[in-house]
Amino acid sequence: MTTAVKSPSKAKEYIDSVYHQLQDKYGYQPEFLQAVKEVFSTLVPVFEQHPEYIEHNILSRIVEPDRIITFRVTWQDDQNRVHVNRGYRVQFNNVVGPYKGGLRFHPTVNESIMKFLAFEQIFKNALTGLPIGGAKGGSDFDPKGKSDAEIMRFCQAFMTELYRHIGPDVDVPAGDIGVGAREIGYLWGQYKRIKAMHEAGILTGKQPGYGGSLVRKEATGYGLIYFVEEMLRDVNDSLEGKTVVVSGSGNVAIYAMEKAQQLGAKVVACSDSNGYVYDPDGIDLNAIKEIKEVKGERMNNYVKYRPKATYTEGCKGIWTIPCDIALPCATQNEIDGESARILIANGVKVVAEGANMPSTPEAIDEYLSNGVLFGPAKAANAGGVATSALEMAQNSSRIYWSFNEVDEKLRDIMKHIYQTSKECAEKYGSPGNLMVGANIAGFIKVANGMIAEGV
Structure with a gap:
């Protein structure tokens, strides 16, 4: 007796066809193809419920820049x-x-x-x-x-x-x-x-007082932690007492560390492009700010402030440090499958992306197959661009909001992103998978707009 092989759906055939065309055209652009493949991999149930997206050839249109x-x-x-x-x-x-x-x-x-x-x-x-x-x-x-x-x-x-x-x-x-x-x-x-x-609205990220918005410098890092807070709240947990490892030492990393510490977490490691520091007593954020923001020095100088800390050349080893929460905030593809497996073996509970596409596809598969709560970049690190849009609103209105006003709006936006991603994941058959939910929620909004505007 032979078992019938289920043929791919029309939706999957369409998605695969568009991706293969793109691959033939842009095979020399690996980062772009990786980003497209990650989004496309989550869209089959959407196209099965919305055949009009195939009729309007939305995918072929959306992958080509204007x-x-x-x-x-x-x-x-x-x-x-x-x-x-x-x-x-x-x-x-x-x-x-x-x-x-x-x-x-x-x-x-x-x-x-x-x-x-x-x-x-x-x-x-x-x-x-x-x-x-x-x-x-x-x-x-x-x-x-x-x-x-x-x-x-x-x-x-x-x-x-x-x-x-x-x-x-x-x-x-x-x-x-x-x-x-x-x-x-x-x-x-x-x-x-x-x-x-x-x-004033031509650029965002300006200095406060010169057309800029308060909280913009902190926004991506703060927003990342607000997103993590929502992920943990849904499993009746919090940041209190959690051990955190953060890669990077730019604005995203520094202010993710700051907000995590404010909410009761213990950050034990961070890095720059040369290497990483491990401080078992908890990272001294004032020292990091002085080294990176005031003096513009390299991370190896941290041990001058904290003699018990250790500095290690190279960045990949930071993911061997046991932690409850890992926050990759440096660059694309910094966590590969091997690093993901080490994090999981050491008991990581949450990975949330502060950088853009910092986890390889293999790493993401490891998170999802091992029950790690995963906050994908396009959702978890959206606080920066959200606050840039708030800066645009202030510029257009010729008004200036207080730090607390902007921070509260940022927190509400991150809650909205989390809930939208969660609800979309459930609706399209992948409950708890925020990567699927975020991809679908963002895609549907854009796709419907493209159809409304015509070809």
């Missing part, structure tokens, strides 16, 4: 030597609202990374419930080791090319890796010189 702008950035260093970098802006989808997404200045920046980040941004921004579309941009310029004057000249050259393509109701960039309030200030200053207009 436009990719690339440009040369020429600037001079302090010795008057001329340098050339490549600039990007990927305006992916503006169905929900103006393009919105950060600028990244880092030597690894290329078109694949820009497209993956912009693609993720579409659904992340839709999840916030705020009227913002998805975009991303940046350059392979490396701010490390550059003087303030060199960074200023680069930013001015970058904006001299970018200004043609952005506007408060068109595309509103923000910061990302390598782009903080200093860089945003230089970019905004150049925009005003060129346009002779004080359009």
